[in-house]
Amino acid sequence: MRKNVEREALRLQIHNRYIINLATDYIWNSHSTPSQRYQFTNLANNANNINQNRASRVRWIDNTSTLVNIIQINNTQITNNSFENDFFNGTRFDDNNTFESLILPAGF
Known part of the structure:
Protein backbone atom coordinates (compact mmCIF):
# COMPACT_ATOMS: atom_id res chain seq x y z
CA MET A 1 0.00 0.00 0.00
CA ARG A 2 2.85 2.38 0.85
CA LYS A 3 4.41 1.86 -2.59
CA ASN A 4 1.12 2.79 -4.25
CA VAL A 5 0.90 5.98 -2.19
CA GLU A 6 4.55 6.79 -3.00
CA ARG A 7 3.93 6.20 -6.71
CA GLU A 8 0.88 8.48 -6.64
CA ALA A 9 2.83 11.14 -4.71
CA LEU A 10 5.58 10.97 -7.33
CA ARG A 11 3.00 11.36 -10.09
CA LEU A 12 1.61 14.43 -8.31
CA GLN A 13 5.15 15.70 -7.67
CA ILE A 14 4.76 15.55 -3.89
CA HIS A 15 8.15 14.83 -2.33
CA ASN A 16 7.41 15.60 1.32
CA ARG A 17 7.99 12.34 3.23
CA TYR A 18 5.83 13.52 6.16
CA ILE A 19 2.78 14.04 3.91
CA ILE A 20 3.33 10.67 2.21
CA ASN A 21 3.51 8.94 5.60
CA LEU A 22 0.38 10.75 6.83
CA ALA A 23 -1.54 9.72 3.69
CA THR A 24 -0.38 6.11 4.04
CA ASP A 25 -1.36 5.97 7.72
CA TYR A 26 -4.72 7.59 6.98
CA ILE A 27 -5.53 5.06 4.24
CA TRP A 28 -4.28 2.17 6.38
CA ASN A 29 -6.29 3.16 9.47
CA SER A 30 -9.44 4.64 7.90
CA HIS A 31 -10.04 2.87 4.60
CA SER A 32 -8.94 -0.70 5.21
CA THR A 33 -10.76 -3.34 7.20
CA PRO A 34 -9.04 -5.40 9.90
CA SER A 35 -9.22 -8.35 7.51
CA GLN A 36 -7.43 -6.39 4.75
CA ARG A 37 -4.78 -5.20 7.21
CA TYR A 38 -4.23 -8.78 8.36
CA GLN A 39 -3.91 -9.99 4.75
CA PHE A 40 -1.43 -7.21 3.88
CA THR A 41 0.63 -7.91 7.00
CA ASN A 42 0.59 -11.65 6.38
CA LEU A 43 1.63 -11.16 2.74
CA ALA A 44 4.48 -8.84 3.76
CA ASN A 45 5.70 -11.30 6.41
CA ASN A 46 5.66 -14.16 3.89
CA ALA A 47 7.61 -12.07 1.36
CA ASN A 48 10.17 -11.13 4.03
CA ASN A 49 10.58 -14.78 5.05
CA ILE A 50 11.15 -15.82 1.42
CA ASN A 51 13.74 -13.07 0.94
CA GLN A 52 15.53 -13.92 4.20
CA ASN A 53 15.64 -17.63 3.32
CA ARG A 54 17.01 -16.84 -0.14
CA ALA A 55 19.62 -14.50 1.34
CA SER A 56 20.72 -17.07 3.91
CA ARG A 57 21.22 -19.67 1.17
CA VAL A 58 23.30 -17.26 -0.88
CA ARG A 59 25.51 -16.33 2.07
CA TRP A 60 26.65 -19.91 2.59
CA ILE A 61 28.11 -20.35 -0.90
CA ASP A 62 31.88 -20.60 -0.63
CA ASN A 63 33.28 -19.15 -3.84
Whole structure:
Protein backbone atom coordinates (compact mmCIF):
# COMPACT_ATOMS: atom_id res chain seq x y z
CA MET A 1 0.00 0.00 0.00
CA ARG A 2 2.85 2.38 0.85
CA LYS A 3 4.41 1.86 -2.59
CA ASN A 4 1.12 2.79 -4.25
CA VAL A 5 0.90 5.98 -2.19
CA GLU A 6 4.55 6.79 -3.00
CA ARG A 7 3.93 6.20 -6.71
CA GLU A 8 0.88 8.48 -6.64
CA ALA A 9 2.83 11.14 -4.71
CA LEU A 10 5.58 10.97 -7.33
CA ARG A 11 3.00 11.36 -10.09
CA LEU A 12 1.61 14.43 -8.31
CA GLN A 13 5.15 15.70 -7.67
CA ILE A 14 4.76 15.55 -3.89
CA HIS A 15 8.15 14.83 -2.33
CA ASN A 16 7.41 15.60 1.32
CA ARG A 17 7.99 12.34 3.23
CA TYR A 18 5.83 13.52 6.16
CA ILE A 19 2.78 14.04 3.91
CA ILE A 20 3.33 10.67 2.21
CA ASN A 21 3.51 8.94 5.60
CA LEU A 22 0.38 10.75 6.83
CA ALA A 23 -1.54 9.72 3.69
CA THR A 24 -0.38 6.11 4.04
CA ASP A 25 -1.36 5.97 7.72
CA TYR A 26 -4.72 7.59 6.98
CA ILE A 27 -5.53 5.06 4.24
CA TRP A 28 -4.28 2.17 6.38
CA ASN A 29 -6.29 3.16 9.47
CA SER A 30 -9.44 4.64 7.90
CA HIS A 31 -10.04 2.87 4.60
CA SER A 32 -8.94 -0.70 5.21
CA THR A 33 -10.76 -3.34 7.20
CA PRO A 34 -9.04 -5.40 9.90
CA SER A 35 -9.22 -8.35 7.51
CA GLN A 36 -7.43 -6.39 4.75
CA ARG A 37 -4.78 -5.20 7.21
CA TYR A 38 -4.23 -8.78 8.36
CA GLN A 39 -3.91 -9.99 4.75
CA PHE A 40 -1.43 -7.21 3.88
CA THR A 41 0.63 -7.91 7.00
CA ASN A 42 0.59 -11.65 6.38
CA LEU A 43 1.63 -11.16 2.74
CA ALA A 44 4.48 -8.84 3.76
CA ASN A 45 5.70 -11.30 6.41
CA ASN A 46 5.66 -14.16 3.89
CA ALA A 47 7.61 -12.07 1.36
CA ASN A 48 10.17 -11.13 4.03
CA ASN A 49 10.58 -14.78 5.05
CA ILE A 50 11.15 -15.82 1.42
CA ASN A 51 13.74 -13.07 0.94
CA GLN A 52 15.53 -13.92 4.20
CA ASN A 53 15.64 -17.63 3.32
CA ARG A 54 17.01 -16.84 -0.14
CA ALA A 55 19.62 -14.50 1.34
CA SER A 56 20.72 -17.07 3.91
CA ARG A 57 21.22 -19.67 1.17
CA VAL A 58 23.30 -17.26 -0.88
CA ARG A 59 25.51 -16.33 2.07
CA TRP A 60 26.65 -19.91 2.59
CA ILE A 61 28.11 -20.35 -0.90
CA ASP A 62 31.88 -20.60 -0.63
CA ASN A 63 33.28 -19.15 -3.84
CA THR A 64 36.84 -18.69 -2.60
CA SER A 65 38.28 -21.16 -5.10
CA THR A 66 36.50 -19.41 -7.98
CA LEU A 67 37.86 -16.03 -6.90
CA VAL A 68 41.38 -17.46 -6.61
CA ASN A 69 41.09 -18.87 -10.13
CA ILE A 70 39.92 -15.51 -11.47
CA ILE A 71 42.81 -13.72 -9.79
CA GLN A 72 45.28 -16.18 -11.30
CA ILE A 73 44.16 -15.66 -14.91
CA ASN A 74 47.31 -14.73 -16.74
CA ASN A 75 46.23 -14.90 -20.37
CA THR A 76 46.92 -11.61 -22.11
CA GLN A 77 43.98 -10.13 -23.98
CA ILE A 78 44.60 -9.08 -27.58
CA THR A 79 43.68 -5.40 -27.97
CA ASN A 80 43.86 -2.68 -30.62
CA ASN A 81 45.25 0.24 -28.64
CA SER A 82 47.06 1.10 -25.43
CA PHE A 83 43.89 2.16 -23.57
CA GLU A 84 42.24 -1.22 -24.18
CA ASN A 85 45.48 -2.97 -23.32
CA ASP A 86 45.77 -1.13 -20.00
CA PHE A 87 42.08 -1.73 -19.25
CA PHE A 88 41.98 -5.47 -19.98
CA ASN A 89 45.53 -6.46 -19.11
CA GLY A 90 46.33 -3.98 -16.38
CA THR A 91 48.79 -1.15 -16.33
CA ARG A 92 52.43 -2.17 -16.20
CA PHE A 93 54.50 0.20 -14.13
CA ASP A 94 57.79 -1.50 -14.94
CA ASP A 95 57.43 -0.96 -18.69
CA ASN A 96 60.33 1.25 -19.69
CA ASN A 97 59.32 1.58 -23.34
CA THR A 98 56.63 4.23 -22.83
CA PHE A 99 57.07 7.94 -23.38
CA GLU A 100 56.17 8.70 -19.75
CA SER A 101 58.84 6.38 -18.39
CA LEU A 102 61.44 8.20 -20.49
CA ILE A 103 60.60 11.72 -19.28
CA LEU A 104 59.25 11.22 -15.73
CA PRO A 105 61.39 10.22 -12.77
CA ALA A 106 60.76 6.80 -11.21
CA GLY A 107 57.66 6.66 -9.02
CA PHE A 108 55.44 8.99 -11.07
